[in-house]
Amino acid sequence: MKSYLKIGMGAALSALILSAPGAFADDEKIVVGFATAASGFMQAYDKPAEDAARIRIDEINKAGGLLGKQIEMVAADTKTDRAEGAKAGLEVIDKGADLVVVSCDYDFGAPAALAAEGAGKVSFFLCAESVKAGIQGVGPHSFSASVLAAVQGATMAEWAYTKKNARNFYRLLDTWTEYNKGICDGFDYQLPKLADAKLVGEDTFKNDDPSIAAQITRIKSLPQEPDAIMLCTMMPGAVSAIKQLRAAGINSMILNGSGVSGSYWLSAVPDLSNFFVPDQGSVHGDDPNPKVNEFNAKYKEVTGGDPSSQYVYPGYVMIDVWAKAVERAGTTEASAVVAELEKMKDEPTLFGPRTFTSELHHQNKGRYLITEISGGKPKVVDEWTISEPIPVDYLASK
Amino acid sequence: MHQRPSILARTWTTPVILIAILLAVALAAVAVSTGPFNQTVIEIFIRVVLVVGLYVFIGNSGVISFGHIGFTCLGAYMTAWLTMLPAIKKSKLKGLPDIILNAKLQYGWGLLAAAVFAAVCAYVIGKVLMRLSGIAASIASFAVLAVIIQVYSNWDSVTGAQSSVVGIPIIRTIWPYFACAVIVVVVAYFYSISRSGLALRAARDEATAAAASGVDIPRERLIAFVISGAMMGLGGALFAHSVGVVTPDTFYLGLTFITLSMLVVGGMNSLSGAVLGVVVLSTIIQVLRWFEKGIDVGGTVLTIPNGVQEIAIGIVMIVILMFRPTGMTRNRELVWPGKKLSAEAGAMPSSADGKTAKT
């Protein structure tokens, strides 16, 4: 028994020592390191955005590369685990990454981004929508390629008020994640700015509640059905909540964040109508910008499937803006690249303009397509940019 | 009558061997010296702290607790509160008391405060819970975990709710973690040969007889609970400093089951089991990960698909338990070869062992 253990220990230790991944740095190429999830829960969210990033990298390489060098991709799996995320960040840095790309979700991406920050490297969240994915959380070298969740809530409120004449709003928040709260924070910011719009009620639920009957009863007992319900939630609880709301005969307009973007889930709620989603680009093939539809075709060619939701797009935007900054700075050195990124004001990208400042490495204003789902069919019906950016102070205090 | 040597004299080799194992792991990190491997070793030391913390209560009392990770959460947040820059706290965690809001301590003090805070909480909770035993105690401890996590996930102004707390100083050198693991092993060892530890183990194996001999079971359990609570809090603080981010959901069922599994697979009732469970399972996990990335064996690269690692570790755990239902160490302690396996000090077969006898 004891000898077993000793042999076991010896083997274990030698195995620990044996494989040490070699560190290398190469001046002939530029390295983009992906510390993202290749397995576990986040994989389904990271992979599509990563594929989009790969498409942009291939485009750049085909066009002669960046600063005359080819871009090489290296990857380490975070396994959807925070401690593993820190390791993955350190690993791609060891492999010489000039840019560290981290997981889509802020919570899971932060450990790797912090590792990059510690090594003085630029890090980009694939699609995090919390203000902390940047200066306010990780540090001065960190950016996010997406748009803040609060902008989605504010966009929907202002759009529904202006275009759909909504006056009575109801706020239903799923307290599961910070993203959900972010949407409602934006909604809360925007609502008082809309003359004679009022909040007729609010409630919370939890993403994994098997039933939201009690919440529905509260809406049903209002003197009149609200014009619009701001539903701040995400998958998978979103589908359940929407299904139960509609089954209960609540037909109010439902406003959402981008978390419900895409059509893959619509089969669960047949004939869903009066339902609105903000999208950075359309995955349904009807984007007003033909270049987006071209991108969708290319994405399908590379990955074998259509983009499932708008969260594919930030990956493309990320490489796009970073490469532009590198080109302008003439180097991949972090502080020079950050300085160039911070000079970007309404920098056009395929999926809406991007602005970075020395205060905010994220978008507190953004152009959104409004997708309406009617009779179970999604269609882009409008485009909206909030009239005023959401102040950084308000965002940071949340 | 022949004078028996003291427990200390008979068992001191156990902690020495365990510390030597930890030192070997630390030296492996020094030899390899790459960022990711360093981080792996740090993670092993943190798990040693947590699993030994579990052992102090579960191993000695025989009561399975699902709630200990709650103390880990308390510790992680405590060190975060104390060591972050006051400016960050003032914008995100406004509800903290002023004294914490303005504090900017070194991480060493953060670790200490985390352990003390967790111990105090464990004392208060233990006062109420320690009269329960068996499955009722397990479920009550789980309910405590659920309450802690729910409160920390929703108390916006103090914990930032689900939002990650960032800005915690990150420590990437292995030695503080190693030191904590050693301290925890030593404390656990001395507790288990202390009067209280022996009494508690007697109560675990023969509750009625122990109570009849004057062992105040709730009291002895409370002592173990507080010590293990402090260790769990320390582990949480170490975790916070190793990745620089804390969120409540890190400290919920996932971590609870992983640490419990390591304890049970190692051998629930022995300190050696706690340490070996961590080291062996972590090593297997690491090797599987290398296979996932691809290992070059004589020119051909062997890889396993992503996700197989998790399935494999599940199978490995079941297989180990099938052949060793009482864990790899069979609930005994490691001792120096040549010395007899001691009968006391954690080396005695548990009641569980007794049950395993062929029927």
Added chain:
Amino acid sequence: MTAILQILFDALSLGSLYALGALGIALIFGVMRLVNFAHGDYIAFCVFALLWPSIDAAAIVFAGNLPTFLLIPLILGIGAGLSVLSEILIFRRFRNANPATMMIASFALGFIIKYFLLMLYSSRPKSIDLWSNLSQQIEIFGARIPPLQVITICTTIVILIALTAFLKRTRFGLEMRAAAENFTMARMLGVRANRVIMLAFAISGMLAAAVGLILVTQTGTVDINMGANLMLVAFVATVIGGLGSLPGAVVAGFLIGGLSSLMQAYLPADARPFRDAFVYGAVIVMLIWRPNGLFSSKAVKQRV
């Protein structure tokens, strides 16, 4: 009056789901002292069986398209099969191990099932529309009641009565209770222990499948973790009810569901996010008040 009726009904409908989950866990615990942490993963597995394995975002409904009279037996059969298989391959070998070892083995099994599903289907939740007309509401005395919830409540009560009758009136039931009281003794007296245990696993697996079907009809979502939360609550309910007591498990399931619904309805908005903290606080109080549960059986005190 209508409002109270509605709240009562909301409470009952959540409670019945918990109660059904608790029955599945209590049954196995009663027979072999196993806290089966894989139960939640059985639920997820049964629901995923409705779909064809694919890692695409859009679900490919496969078995889910079968007519109802084939679909229900098929899914219940899958639940029973998986459950029995895990008993034959794994739990049988832990017959005399201590509860902690069995529990960790069941947890490891759940882990395996979960990652197996993850490999086949990816982690992205999938959507499926199953019997959605059951969710359309009908009004009774002014309260809205979806037929699905009536079905859930009735199913729970019918299963409880049927199981109780089965345990009290049939030979198998008698053997099962004997095995629960004293496994070794029952075996010596000629109880075919392995068959009895396999039967208990089969029933428990079917209960998991039933819970899965109800959940997926209600939520329209298929997710790897869909059984996890329910399993935890069910597990807590099993203990509060008095381990090994089936009526106890059901009553406790209804209690927790009811408490949770009532808190959602009556707590002020700021306190509502803390709902589960209050519920678990109540669980602690209840355990301290009655450590052996509401309906404690004699066997529990001696063996646990």
